[in-house]
Amino acid sequence: MSASDPKREFAIDVVRRLKDAGFQALWAGGCVRDYLLGREPEDYDVASDARPDDVRKLFGQRRTLAVGASFGVIIVRGPRSQARAGERADVEVATFRTEGPYLDGRRPESVAFSSPEEDARRRDFTINGMFYDPLEHRVLDFVGGERDLGAGVVRAIGDPRARMSEDKLRMLRAVRFAATLAFELDAATAEAVRDMAPEILVVSAERIAQELKRMLVHANRRRAVELARGAGLLAIILPELQPLLETAGDGTAPRMLRASGAPGGHGHPPDSPWQRTLRMLELLEQPGFALAAATLFHDLPPETARAICRRLRLANDETEHVVWLLDQQRNLDDARRATPAKLKRLLAHAWSRDLVSLVRVETLAAGRDLSAVSFVEDFLRDTPPEALNPPPLVTGNDLIAAGLQPGSRFKTLLEAVRDAQLNGEIHTRDEALRVLEGLLRGA
Numbered sequence: 001m002s003a004s005d006p007k008r009e010f011a012i013d014v015v016r017r018l019k020d021a022g023f024q025a026l027w028a029g030g031c032v033r034d035y036l037l038g039r040e041p042e043d044y045d046v047a048s049d050a051r052p053d054d055v056r057k058l059f060g061q062r063r064t065l066a067v068g069a070s071f072g073v074i075i076v077r078g079p080r081s082q083a084r085a086g087e088r089a090d091v092e093v094a095t096f097r098t099e100g101p102y103l104d105g106r107r108p109e110s111v112a113f114s115s116p117e118e119d120a121r122r123r124d125f126t127i128n129g130m131f132y133d134p135l136e137h138r139v140l141d142f143v144g145g146e147r148d149l150g151a152g153v154v155r156a157i158g159d160p161r162a163r164m165s166e167d168k169l170r171m172l173r174a175v176r177f178a179a180t181l182a183f184e185l186d187a188a189t190a191e192a193v194r195d196m197a198p199e200i201l202v203v204s205a206e207r208i209a210q211e212l213k214r215m216l217v218h219a220n221r222r223r224a225v226e227l228a229r230g231a232g233l234l235a236i237i238l239p240e241l242q243p244l245l246e247t248a249g250d251g252t253a254p255r256m257l258r259a260s261g262a263p264g265g266h267g268h269p270p271d272s273p274w275q276r277t278l279r280m281l282e283l284l285e286q287p288g289f290a291l292a293a294a295t296l297f298h299d300l301p302p303e304t305a306r307a308i309c310r311r312l313r314l315a316n317d318e319t320e321h322v323v324w325l326l327d328q329q330r331n332l333d334d335a336r337r338a339t340p341a342k343l344k345r346l347l348a349h350a351w352s353r354d355l356v357s358l359v360r361v362e363t364l365a366a367g368r369d370l371s372a373v374s375f376v377e378d379f380l381r382d383t384p385p386e387a388l389n390p391p392p393l394v395t396g397n398d399l400i401a402a403g404l405q406p407g408s409r410f411k412t413l414l415e416a417v418r419d420a421q422l423n424g425e426i427h428t429r430d431e432a433l434r435v436l437e438g439l440l441r442g443a
């Protein structure tokens, strides 16, 4: 977080302009938490007593977007100079509000504009309930957020059970914040989550998936998954993992044996499948969501993983990515015995790097020999893209020129020529045409 962070500068600027116009204005929520932790906030939210109309008038209709005007939320567009790569420093300005009763376990029936203190109390966790004045460098804390931030505790604001029943997604958010910030869950908050975990299913699949994604791509994904299991959320969201979760035991026995140097073997009992899965998750290096999900699902049949992805309403491309990784994970094991053509076809695939990563962490977690993975990694490193996936030497047009009718034989013939090319048996179009003639004559 540099002093001249343009996103932050703009978020300060928005506060200054609101205050200059006579309104109260404060940074609010997650950005205060991250700022106080010395981390760069993903985005800045401003809370104010300015009403949506005031905000639009002050910043101009064209520089603002009324995304949630009924909730009092207006987006103020960042300077265009930062529009590169979608990294525009938009700031959300929300009117201080309090929320009416929650009727469906997801959202409030109504909202009403109110005071900063009431706005703090409607928020989910104390660490997310603070305000900060970036001009006067002052924290406004009605909920004990600073103390919990210092102690590293995720604690619901008010009665945890009541807050979790208002919006059941907060259960998953509690786990995500505890994991990603490397905090502990406050005991009463954790107990409320454990008791109410089955109710997470009233939340839409999209919102659940979004939380899962954020947990799985984060460096602390292992802890996130462990906490979600401990809270009873994982078995509800992903019941297909139940058999795997049952291998977890209480997690203490293996460690005790290891410490005392159990007799025989290499001194410790084999890890449970669940322990191995956790280890795999931990070993991943900056995975995308599909790779992390495939790692969590690596023991499931690909079709079961597909059903999970569908239920979570993932994008088709993401679903196919996860399923492809699971489908292919065995194919790397005998890479050294595969023909160059077979290996090149596999490795030319857009998702092959993820496949190598998946098999690498699985091999490491199982304590198996890495040589098959290293072979593939070396092959990838030593094979330039144009050798991995060279332009074809012949096409369907050549088959038509040879007098063939388009049909199912086309594919077989072209693939045979392609194999010869990838295996390095032929290098020119003439050679390819000769192979084709041979194949046609032989048929």
Ligand code: ATP
Binding pocket: 028, 029, 030, 031, 042, 045, 122, 123, 124, 125, 128, 129, 167, 169, 170
């Ligand atoms: P991050 O953006 O890193 O997920 P965040 O705290 O900014 O963390 P947002 O979802 O962006 O989370 O929400 C901004 C703020 O709005 C939160 O800090 C919290 O104060 C409040 N908030 C968000 N979701 C909820 C919720 N489900 N219940 C209560 N308050 C919420």
Ligand code: MG
Binding pocket: 030, 031, 042, 043
């Ligand atoms: Mg946020």
